[in-house]
Amino acid sequence: MTTQSVIQVQGLEKSYKELKVLRGVDFDVRRGTIFALLGSNGAGKTTVVRILSTLLRADAGTATVNGFDVATQPDKVRESFSLTGQFAAVDEILSGRENLVLVAKLRHLDEPGKIADELLARFSLTEAGGRRVATYSGGMRRRLDIAMSLIGNPPVIFLDEPTTGLDPQARIEVWNSVKELAEHGTTVLLTTQYLDEAEKLADRIAILHQGHIIVNGTLAELKQLLPPAKVEYVEKQPTLEDVFLTLVGTDK
Structure with a gap:
């Protein structure tokens, strides 16, 4: 792991007609780390990913992936993720x-x-490699999907809510695969609305709310935003869920 930023986002703005989705988003992602972009449905997480992956043009601001500008060097960016x-x-x-x-x-x-055999082994799919994917469980399909994304060894991978619709066991399988990505040096930008997912996986967590990054830090740093609670004289440390709900509120 190095301190070099492989993703840099500054002042990113995006509106859909009258709806302002991004109102000046800033964050950096260090090489070889897992960065979780956390937010409620409609917070703009997928919009950020679509801009970074050159599928959508921002109204304002800049963004680079692997040193290439998403607006002026889209071909180089696409080769990087x-x-x-x-x-x-x-x-x-x-x-x-x-x-x-x-x-x-x-x-x-x-x-x-x-290449296929090496990836099957890496994602514990060797025994199932000869079977039709229609017979795979949800977790196996998602692991295969991530394996396919790694063909060509891209330095960056965007995972946009990768465990949506998966059962608990399948989610754990995907979590293990994501952790392995970072261990092999891949930089991971993970969007999720699952608090436990961010808590388990991310080196850093940013909360996107009402078009802004309202907090960005490690899990330990985020927990320091709230004082410990005492239950029957036993100190209880705040969870990421406590932090998120305190900052964002419960209104949909």
């Missing part, structure tokens, strides 16, 4: 291995079969 959305983008008719081989061939990489 992979994007995994809320639903697994895998072909259910093909086997897990065939999905991986297909992507490797589309990217004109040498030895696509070897």
